[in-house]
Amino acid sequence: MESLIGLINKIQRACTVLGDHGGEGMSLWEALPSVAVVGGQSSGKSSVLESVVGRDFLPRGSGIVTRRPLVLQLHKTESGSEYAEFLHAPKKRFSDFAAVRKEIADETDRITGKTKQISNIPIHLSIYSPHVVNLTLIDLPGLTKVAVEGQPDSIVEDIENMVRSYVEKPNCIILAISPANQDIATSDAIKLAREVDPSGERTFGVLTKLDLMDKGTNAQDVLEGRAYRLQHPWVGIVNRSQADINKNVDMIVARRKEREYFETSPDYGHLASRMGSEYLAKLLSQHLELVIRQRIPSIIALINKNIDELNAELDRIGRPIAADGGAQLYMILELCRAFDRVFKEHLDGGRPGGDRIYGVFDHQLPAALKKLPFDRHLSLKNVQKVVTEADGYQPHLIAPEQGYRRLIDGSISYFKGPAEASVDAVHFVLKELVRKSIAETVELKRFPTLSNDIATAANEALERFREESRKTVIRLVEMESSYLTVDFFRKLHTEPEKKPEKNANPSGPNNDRLGDNYLRRIGSNVNAYINMVCDTLKNTIPKAVVYCQVREAKRSLLSNFYAQIGRREKERLSAMLDEDPQLMERRTQIAKRLELYKSARDDIDAVAWK
Numbered sequence: 001m002e003s004l005i006g007l008i009n010k011i012q013r014a015c016t017v018l019g020d021h022g023g024e025g026m027s028l029w030e031a032l033p034s035v036a037v038v039g040g041q042s043s044g045k046s047s048v049l050e051s052v053v054g055r056d057f058l059p060r061g062s063g064i065v066t067r068r069p070l071v072l073q074l075h076k077t078e079s080g081s082e083y084a085e086f087l088h089a090p091k092k093r094f095s096d097f098a099a100v101r102k103e104i105a106d107e108t109d110r111i112t113g114k115t116k117q118i119s120n121i122p123i124h125l126s127i128y129s130p131h132v133v134n135l136t137l138i139d140l141p142g143l144t145k146v147a148v149e150g151q152p153d154s155i156v157e158d159i160e161n162m163v164r165s166y167v168e169k170p171n172c173i174i175l176a177i178s179p180a181n182q183d184i185a186t187s188d189a190i191k192l193a194r195e196v197d198p199s200g201e202r203t204f205g206v207l208t209k210l211d212l213m214d215k216g217t218n219a220q221d222v223l224e225g226r227a228y229r230l231q232h233p234w235v236g237i238v239n240r241s242q243a244d245i246n247k248n249v250d251m252i253v254a255r256r257k258e259r260e261y262f263e264t265s266p267d268y269g270h271l272a273s274r275m276g277s278e279y280l281a282k283l284l285s286q287h288l289e290l291v292i293r294q295r296i297p298s299i300i301a302l303i304n305k306n307i308d309e310l311n312a313e314l315d316r317i318g319r320p321i322a323a324d325g326g327a328q329l330y331m332i333l334e335l336c337r338a339f340d341r342v343f344k345e346h347l348d349g350g351r352p353g354g355d356r357i358y359g360v361f362d363h364q365l366p367a368a369l370k371k372l373p374f375d376r377h378l379s380l381k382n383v384q385k386v387v388t389e390a391d392g393y394q395p396h397l398i399a400p401e402q403g404y405r406r407l408i409d410g411s412i413s414y415f416k417g418p419a420e421a422s423v424d425a426v427h428f429v430l431k432e433l434v435r436k437s438i439a440e441t442v443e444l445k446r447f448p449t450l451s452n453d454i455a456t457a458a459n460e461a462l463e464r465f466r467e468e469s470r471k472t473v474i475r476l477v478e479m480e481s482s483y484l485t486v487d488f489f490r491k492l493h494t495e496p497e498k499k500p501e502k503n504a505n506p507s508g509p510n511n512d513r514l515g516d517n518y519l520r521r522i523g524s525n526v527n528a529y530i531n532m533v534c535d536t537l538k539n540t541i542p543k544a545v546v547y548c549q550v551r552e553a554k555r556s557l558l559s560n561f562y563a564q565i566g567r568r569e570k571e572r573l574s575a576m577l578d579e580d581p582q583l584m585e586r587r588t589q590i591a592k593r594l595e596l597y598k599s600a601r602d603d604i605d606a607v608a609w610k
């Protein structure tokens with residue numbers, strides 16, 4: 001049975017290491033049964049604790065000495081020397097209890113400063129001794145009614161709130177200390193206990209200073225449960241008086257004297273076997289064990305629930321990454337592939353965005369082609385200018401071959417603009433899809449560095465594809481200039497030329513040769529040819545763009561990147577898998593917690609069903 005309390009001690013210590021001392025959520029700490037010592041200032045709390053332990057070790061002084069909760073874990077040893085250990089200084093064994101007292105005071109100041117502030121972060125002290133029973137007690141600051149000098153006015157309320165935060169937990173056993181030389185109706189401890197535990201099932205009433213009661217009065221009414229009823233019997237205590245403390249009266253001696261006091265007391269002799277600090281310690285220990293045993297199923301359930309939640313969170317933020325280079329490379333490749341999958345889904349229609357590429361071909365390109373200034377380029381005036389210039393000093397005899405060529409070349413060069421614009425438009429769609437795909441690849445979320453690297457590599461590749469695509473579409477346009485479709489012009493020749501209407505053009509034959517009709521015909525011939533070229537390019541530019549950019553993006557967006565990382569050193573691979581430091585910290589925390597819960601579960605399994 002004793003090992004049960006030891007078990008809870010162990011879990012409590014682990015909770016403190018993890019920074020779990022209650023607070024938000026349902027923590028393991030809060031599920032563990034504990035005994036909290038509550039009482040007004042000078043009610044005798046420290047004295048009770050010390051006589052339960054059988055040692056002087058608590059700081060004494062005026063004002064609020066206890067300013068942080070002290071979790072006191074008593075471990076019964078079979079034999080050997082007595083010593084104490086603090087959780088915050090695990091390697092140090094204290095066998096001098098005066099030094100323990102000093103360490104408690106120093107450690108209190110470490111968090112609260114030398115001010116008279118209070119803190120709810122507990123100090124953990126373990127005492128190993130053959131003279132104690134296994135028990136965990138929490139010493140809390142004494143309830144007070146007024147702030148003393150140097151303390152903020154809020155201190156009265158702050159202390160009460162802190163004490164309440166401990167005792168209101170359903171798993172807290174309340175050791176309510178009241179001095180017998182005060183009316184029990186005015187006891188701070190009873191007042192608070194009644195508030196948080198109205199039925200009195202987890203409150204143990206302790207009456208101190210029985211020896212200081214006025215002559216002729218006694219506390220039988222209280223101790224026999226008539227003055228204030230609790231589920232558990234009241235325990236009367238006689239601690240060392242201030243004079244005893246000053247005379248350094250030994251604890252063991254004090255215990256003996258206390259025993260004698262009850263045995264010989266005319267008022268309490270009949271209750272002697274149920275009075276005194278030794279009896280109190282046994283009573284608490286037994287009760288604590290009982291409570292722990294009752295709580296085990298719910299503690300296990302809580303542990304399991306916490307384990308499930310932590311595992312779920314780990315799944316969400318990702319498990320820790322492997323340490324060896326091969327595994328890291330594998331992981332990077334897997335992550336790249338995950339990204340690539342999402343990217344392809346965008347292009348292939350599984351996710352939105354790929355259709356915007358078709359929008360470029362279906363809408364942007366035709367609209368740009370339509371806007372080209374052919375009407376200006378093939379205006380009568382310009383046709384005349386180009387043809388005349390091309391003829392030079394010797395006007396053409398049959399047909400203005402050079403003029404045609406110049407007009408056609410000039411027109412075709414206009415196609416470069418829309419062709420390049422299509423390349424750019426598709427480039428930006430692809431870039432945007434890369435950005436989106438990275439954001440949507442859940443596996444990548446935890447790796448900002450790798451996400452960045454992938455984005456850079458993908459964008460570099462897209463830039464290369466764009467350059468290739470640009471060259472190709474320009475080439476397509478230039479090809480149209482380099483060799484004209486002969487058939488088109490041959491057919492023109494066979495069509496009968498419309499006779500100019502009589503008197504329509506009264507000018508001479510030379511004028512007629514470059515007359516409006518003649519020029520208009522040249523213009524419309526060129527225009528018809530350009531329309532044909534335009535129809536061709538409207539079809540071939542998308543083919544070139546898809547071939548050079550979209551198809552390549554699907555096929556080899558990260559090929560260069562793969563080749564690069566394949567050659568990288570292990571250090572650079574781990575650097576690529578760098579994570580958000582907060583996330584890494586959180587994962588470490590979760591791992592620690594998981595370990596605590598799992599080992600607690602194992603420990604409980606091992607002990608509870610013996």
Ligand SMILES: Nc1nc2c(ncn2[C@@H]2O[C@H](COP(=O)(O)OP(=O)(O)OP(=O)(O)O)[C@@H](O)[C@H]2O)c(=O)[nH]1
Pocket residue numbers: 039040041042043044045046047048060061063065066141142208209210211212237238239240241242243245
């Ligand atoms: N005669 C006698 N004196 C007692 C008894 N209990 C406590 N005292 C004295 O009462 C004074 C206060 O006792 P503490 O144990 O320091 O009380 P506390 O509740 O811990 O006080 P704070 O830490 O100041 O809140 C000390 O001088 C004790 O010696 C008792 O049962 N009999």
